[in-house]
Amino acid sequence: MTPNKDWMAIVDYINDESYKAGVDSFLDFAFQKLGTETIRCLCLKCLNIETGDRDKVRNHLLVYRIVKRYTFWYHHGKRRDEPQSMSIDGDGDFEGNENQDEMLGMLRDLYPQYNNVSSPYDENNVEERNDDAKRFYSLLKDSKDPVYEGCNSSRMSALLKLLHIKTLGRWSNELFTMLLEFLVKELLPGRSKLPDSYYDSKKILKDLGLSYQKINACINDCMLYWRENEELDSCKVCGASRWKIDKRNREDKCNKKGKRIPQKTLRYFPLKQRLQRLYMCSKPASLTTWHRDNKSKPGIMKHPVDGSTWQSFDKTHGDFTLDPRNIRLGLATDGFQPFRIRKHHIVYGQ
DSSP states (O other): OOOOOGGGGOSSTTTOHHHHHHHHHHHHHHHHHHOOSOEEOOBTTTTTTSEEOHHHHHHHHHHHOBOTTOOSOGGGTOOTTSOOEEEEOTTSOEEEEOOOOHHHHHHHHHOGGGTTOOOSOOTTOOSOOOHHHHHHHHHHHHHHSBSSTTOSSBHHHHHHHHHHHHHHHTOOHHHHHHHHHHIIIIISOTTOOOOSSHHHHHHHHGGGTOOOEEEEEOTTSSOBOOGGGTTOSBOTTTOOBSBOBOTTTOSBOBOTTSOBOBSEEEEEOOHHHHHHHHHHSHHHHHHTTHHHHTOOOTTOOSSGGGSHHHHHHHHHTHHHHTSTTOOOOOOOOTTOOTTOOOSOOOOOOO
């Protein structure tokens, strides 16, 4: 049986003996289950990426604390068919300490106003739901509904994993659709809830905020067809057509829905929403102050916070630096030359 996990939520983990006892019980469980000399370290610094022996992992957990969201210890020997851990409630009775599903935790972070909701099937709630509530309940249902009866994966979890594989393998949208069609029509039971196309997959996950905005661009990179230029049919700078031309009849090309096809498209990931998400999700939110809490010793540089530029910025913008959670943005041009100086090359030295 999995050890009790209540200790993972302790705030004052440095001075609490029950947290230290919880760390030891976790280490006993992990090393016994895996039978190895090293395990993945699940502290806020290593994030289940780095490995270490028992002493190293224990020290990291006591110094940097454990990742709270990692309640299903998959990388440390836990399996779905094992009994759940037990904890004692306020009345002294034992009750099941349910594993907090990773998908459900993500939804709670994205929609914190609904953290008290226990089920998407609330028949007693007859009040008309707003758009946010509808999106939340729809995602919550997808996060709990299995792909088919008896399946261990929910529809949302399965889709996220499949899309992750698509990204790592650099599959085309057409190839991904072929895979889904094969799974749905040939392998999965007839009543499976997995979509059979890439387009339908994106619609299901759209409300997670993982999508992007498409903005038409000039074929010569002169301008974007955005805001006041959104309705233009040609570039204001070079005069190039915004739309692809059919070479046979010299007319604008159209897709199957009758919409004209742009020559170039910019895919834009809105920055504001992603900055907001840093504070909505517990794990990245706890890392926003890393630069303050992990400064190097004098003479050692391991992060921009140790450099003179960062320190100069702190002196110049004192009000901004009062809150260590404030985000600093850096521009990486990656070889792009913004000033049209083509005869000279910029050389970066150390």
